[in-house]
Amino acid sequence: MTTQPAIEIAGLTKSYGDHAVLTGVDLSVPAGTIFALLGSNGAGKTTAVKILSTLLKADGGTASVNGHDVSTEPEKVRESISLTGQFAAVDEILTGRENLVLVARLRRLEGSGAIADALLSRFGLTDAAGQRVATYSGGMRRRLDIAMSLIGDPPVLFLDEPTTGLDPQSRIEVWKTVQELAGRGTTVLLTTQYLDEAEHLADRIAVLHDGRIIADGTLAELKQLLPPAKVEYVEKQPSLEDIFLAIVGHDGAASQGAQR
Amino acid sequence: MTTYVLHDTDVLLKRSLRHILRSPDTIITTAVTPIAMLLLFVYVFGGAIDVGGASYVNYLLPGILLITVASGIAYTAFRLFTDVSGGIFERFQSMPITRSAFLWGHVLTSVVANMTSLVLVVLVALAMGFRTGAGVLAWLAVLGIMLLFTLALTWLAVIPGLTAKTVDGVSGFSYPLIFLPFVSSAFVPTESMPGPVQWFAEHQPVTSIVNTIRSLFAQQPVGSDGWVALAWCVGLLLVAYALAMRTYRSKLA
Numbered sequence: 428m429t430t431q432p433a434i435e436i437a438g439l440t441k442s443y444g445d446h447a448v449l450t451g452v453d454l455s456v457p458a459g460t461i462f463a464l465l466g467s468n469g470a471g472k473t474t475a476v477k478i479l480s481t482l483l484k485a486d487g488g489t490a491s492v493n494g495h496d497v498s499t500e501p502e503k504v505r506e507s508i509s510l511t512g513q514f515a516a517v518d519e520i521l522t523g524r525e526n527l528v529l530v531a532r533l534r535r536l537e538g539s540g541a542i543a544d545a546l547l548s549r550f551g552l553t554d555a556a557g558q559r560v561a562t563y564s565g566g567m568r569r570r571l572d573i574a575m576s577l578i579g580d581p582p583v584l585f586l587d588e589p590t591t592g593l594d595p596q597s598r599i600e601v602w603k604t605v606q607e608l609a610g611r612g613t614t615v616l617l618t619t620q621y622l623d624e625a626e627h628l629a630d631r632i633a634v635l636h637d638g639r640i641i642a643d644g645t646l647a648e649l650k651q652l653l654p655p656a657k658v659e660y661v662e663k664q665p666s667l668e669d670i671f672l673a674i675v676g677h678d679g680a681a682s683q684g685a686q687r
Numbered sequence: 688m689t690t691y692v693l694h695d696t697d698v699l700l701k702r703s704l705r706h707i708l709r710s711p712d713t714i715i716t717t718a719v720t721p722i723a724m725l726l727l728f729v730y731v732f733g734g735a736i737d738v739g740g741a742s743y744v745n746y747l748l749p750g751i752l753l754i755t756v757a758s759g760i761a762y763t764a765f766r767l768f769t770d771v772s773g774g775i776f777e778r779f780q781s782m783p784i785t786r787s788a789f790l791w792g793h794v795l796t797s798v799v800a801n802m803t804s805l806v807l808v809v810l811v812a813l814a815m816g817f818r819t820g821a822g823v824l825a826w827l828a829v830l831g832i833m834l835l836f837t838l839a840l841t842w843l844a845v846i847p848g849l850t851a852k853t854v855d856g857v858s859g860f861s862y863p864l865i866f867l868p869f870v871s872s873a874f875v876p877t878e879s880m881p882g883p884v885q886w887f888a889e890h891q892p893v894t895s896i897v898n899t900i901r902s903l904f905a906q907q908p909v910g911s912d913g914w915v916a917l918a919w920c921v922g923l924l925l926v927a928y929a930l931a932m933r934t935y936r937s938k939l940a
Contacts (some may be wrong), residue, residue, distance in 0.1 A: 431906060480781040482939070510781040516774030521707045531696045535691075535785050559709075575778070 430496055433458040433583050433614035434479065438488035440638075441474055448474045451488070452636035456616055457629070458582075461609045463629035470635045472618035473513060476587045479616070480510040481683065492583055510577035513587045515568040516575070517560050523547065523571050523644045526558040527578065535580040547572040551606075565596025573604055586617040590624060595668055595676070602628055688744065692791075695784045699792025703766060706776075707800055712799055717759040718807040721751045722746040725808070727875060729815055736875055741905070744817045746808070749900035750873020753893060755808050756801050756837050757864035760844040761857070763797035767848025768857045771938075790845060790935060798834065805833060819904040829903050832896060835920035840864065842927035849934050873897045892919035 434456035441449040448471040456462040466472045467611055475482040479492055481501040490497045493507035512517075517524050524543050531539035547553045548569045560568060569589065576584060586605065590598040603627055609615055626634050626646060633643040642649055665673075707713060725747065733743035766814075768774045770789075779789050809817075821829070844861070851857040868874070870884065871893035876886050888894055895915040902909045 447726040451794075472937070477777075482780055505781060508781065510778060512774045512777050514774040516778035518702070518775055520709055520775070525705070529698065529702055530778075530782070533695060533779070533782055535694065548713075577814055 431458065432456055432464075433460075434490075434616060435477075436475075436488070436491055437488045438476065439475070439490055440487040441471075441478060441483065441485050448639055449485075451479075451565070452635070452638070452640055454633055454640055454643070456614060458614050459609065459612045460630040461605060461615045461617065461628050463625035463632045464616065464635055465616070465620070465622065465625050465632060466635035467620060470637055473587055473625055475635070476510070476512075476585050476616070476618060479504075480508055480585055482510075507581055508581075508583045508585060509581040511572050511576045511587065511589060513591065515569055515572040517562040517566075517571055520559060522557050523552050523560055523563070523567075526560060526571060526575060530575045530578045536579060538584055542578060546577065550574045564597075566593055567602065569593060569597060569601060570604075573601065580613075582612075583614045583616070586615060588620065589617055590619070590621065595672055598624075598674075616669045639673050692785045692788055695788035698792040699779075699788055700795045703792055703796040704799060705918055706766065707796065713762045714803050714807070716812075717762065718755065718803040720758050721804075722811050723814060723910075724754065725751050725815065738876060742818070743821070744815050745904065746901065747874065748812045749897045749904070750868045750871065751808060751812070752805055752833060752900065753836065753868050753873065753896060754865055755796055755804050756833070756840055757800040757867070759804050759836075760797060760840045760864075761861040762800065763793060763841050764844040764848035764851070764857045764860065765854070767793050767845060768851050768854065771849060786939070790931070793848075794838070794841050794845070794868050797844070798837055801837045801841075802833075819873070819914070820906050821904050822906075825903040825906065829900050832900060832916060832920060835924060836896060839920055839924035839927055841925045842924060843929035845935050846927075849931075849938055857867065865890065868893045868897070871897060872912060882908070886916040892916070892923065895919060921940070 432455045434454065436452055436454040439449050439452040440447070449482060452471075452475060454464075459595050462474050464475065474483065478485045479490055479497060481497055481504050484498065492504045495503035495507065497504050514676065521529065522545060527537045527543035527546055531542045534541060544553075544556075547556045550573070552571060552574070555563065555567060560571065563571065573586075573589070589602050589605070593601065602624070605615055606619065609630075617624075617628065629646070631643070631645055632649060635641075642652065725744070727745055729744045733747070736743060738746040738825075770779075770793075776789070779788065819825075847857050847860045871877070871888050871891060873893060877888045877894065880888055895912045896919065898912040899909050899916040900905075902912065
């Protein structure tokens, strides 16, 4: 693992007309970590991700990914990243397998068929491989979407609200995948509006509000921003999610629930 | 670099050709409207139109070919719009592929789809009694003009495909293009039109293109119409290409 941060942002600004979305964002994401960018709708999370993935140009400030500046070396940046946007970026008319083969070919990899088959089995999509994506459920689509992003093993992965609109089981599947990736050394920057998602997944969390980062640190560090916890005895009630997962009988449910 | 453009374009072209193979209705729908017009005008109105002794289906076919392309490019705009409004456009743009390959993939798909529709229309016209003694060179010239015309209109279609906010906005732009041949020499000789209309008809691109194709099929000398038609096609192509590329670049800023 390198000591150089995977993502480095300084003084980043972006406006749409009179509307300032980012007003000076500073951020540093260490390589190999899961970093969550928290914020309400319209806080500028997607704008920040689009600038980092070279889809948008910033008005001011600098941003670099994997050591490459997004404005002066966009091609190098694109070689280092994969973007899984807010809406599943899959081709509805093609089959799941064809989608994976398409991305492998565009990345000019040898053996695109074998790459596709390996990912299909890893993401539990082998049975649906020959079906058109239009027939997939939301969770399957998201898994395919993430699988497509992993082709070519990019060192930095952007996940923009990866679990928005997913049912609880699919959400847990996505979480597992993300943790597995970080275990292999991939840097993951994920945006989310679900606080529990950030709490569950992220090594570090930054809060984006009114166009700037207002808090940045590990969960433990962020907790210290509040007065120390008092000890009270409260009967532990199961959350509705615990109950839902218990009665629908999802495998990972018991362990996931017990961790809270 | 050049080989990358070719490789990426090839991969993306095969992708959208597969889309067409899975929904061949887009080619059939494209061909149905011009074929219906062909039937309507030849068998219903044609008897009352005086085109100076020539067979009306021979007279009408060139204009119908242009209408086929004008309606076919609506699907080009639609396919682009679908990619841009879904997430796949952003995926491609954030990948290490040559950026123009995305547009070229769609443009070449449009050319293949429109050429297929044109073949369908010509086959129906042959069944309806269209005849020509045109040789290989004349057919190649017709093909060349239709290719240029298709490319010009396709690059024009790229603009609404990239910028439209709704599906209706995407399809709406092609209506004026489909209508343009009606105010030209495509259906009736321009001499039958009142002064100002005649002036417009004789100075808009469709008339010179239609006259050129008609002369080629009839083995007549093309005359100055050929150069005017060529100038219109190339001019339209260059302007549409420049505007489309500008739209594309501004979308990426």
